[in-house]
Structures are given as structure tokens and as C-alpha cells.
Amino acid sequence: MGRLFQLALALTALVWSAAAAAEVRVTFHSFDGSVLFGRYPHAFVSLEGTLDDGTPIRENYGFSAKSASPAVLAGPVEHVILVEKDKWIDRTNQHFTLTIDDAKYWAIRKEVARWRDAPGKYYDLATRNCIHFVGAIAQIVGVRVTYPEDMLRRPKKWLNHITGRNPQLRAPQID
Numbered sequence: 001m002g003r004l005f006q007l008a009l010a011l012t013a014l015v016w017s018a019a020a021a022a023e024v025r026v027t028f029h030s031f032d033g034s035v036l037f038g039r040y041p042h043a044f045v046s047l048e049g050t051l052d053d054g055t056p057i058r059e060n061y062g063f064s065a066k067s068a069s070p071a072v073l074a075g076p077v078e079h080v081i082l083v084e085k086d087k088w089i090d091r092t093n094q095h096f097t098l099t100i101d102d103a104k105y106w107a108i109r110k111e112v113a114r115w116r117d118a119p120g121k122y123y124d125l126a127t128r129n130c131i132h133f134v135g136a137i138a139q140i141v142g143v144r145v146t147y148p149e150d151m152l153r154r155p156k157k158w159l160n161h162i163t164g165r166n167p168q169l170r171a172p173q174i175d
Helices: 002-021 070-074 102-116 130-140 155-165
Strands: 023-031 042-050 056-065 079-082 093-100
Touching (some): 023 102, 023 130, 023 155, 042 102, 042 130, 042 155, 056 102, 056 130, 079 102, 093 102, 093 155, 102 130
Antiparallel strands (some): 023 093, 042 056, 056 079
């Protein structure tokens, strides 16, 4: 009986330690961009960690116009969910990171799918751009969000604004 108890105790400890180690971190990024180098300013999120069932997570999502053209300035255009390469992620401003549970992870994935699968021309520079997308995800994880009009094309300034509105993040302003 003692051996069976020890085995059960060891198994319980293993399961408990695996569950305790499970966590996903969502990081909010801005990219300064440069029209000269083919990358516009951009905001996106990355998710990294492990779900409760042990599934490893390493993903990132941004929202953009499907193609960069003057049509973007005239109104809604076709949209795309962008997945950044590591080389771009390494060059971003990482504004703040929050640890989320599995339920919030799946809520984020559902929101990504909602934006990705929206019918028609869904990207709009004034009302549905990368900032609005990142803001929707921020709200899922409990961050207070506003969209000042003078920041809608300035992701770094906007994420600094969000950081300032949410002192619980304890995140510095990024120059």
C-alpha cells in the first residue's frame, strides 16, 4: 500500500507542477516602420508559452490591408491577418506583456478569426486598422482602450497612450 501511495503522490506532483508551469504571455508590439524600407508603422501581438494541456504556443497576429496602395486612403480595402517573421519581431518596441489563462487565449484566437474571416473589404485606415485590432485584443485581456484620432496612424504613440491609461501594467513609455 505504501508503494501505491508514493506512486499516486508522485503522479499528483507531476500533474500539479505541469499545470503550474502552464502559462501564455501576450506581448503588445509596435513597429516604427519606414516607407523608404517598405514597412509601415504597425501594431501587433505575440503569444508565447504553454496551455494547460501542455500545448506549446508561439504565435503572432497583426491586421493590415492586403496590399499597400493609395486605395487605403480612400476607404475600406481587402484585409489580411499578418504573421510576422522573427526578424521583424526582434526589431519591435515591446510595450507590455501580460500572462493570460487558456480561456483568454482562446478568446483571442476567436477574435483573430473574426477579423480574418470578416466578409468584404474590412480594413479601414480610420476605423479598422492594426491599432483597432490590437485594441480589441487588449480589451479581451482587461486593458482599458481608447482611440484618440491623432494616434490612429501612430502605433507606438498609441501603445504609449494605452500604457499611460493602465498604470497597473507598470510599463515604461517607449521613446
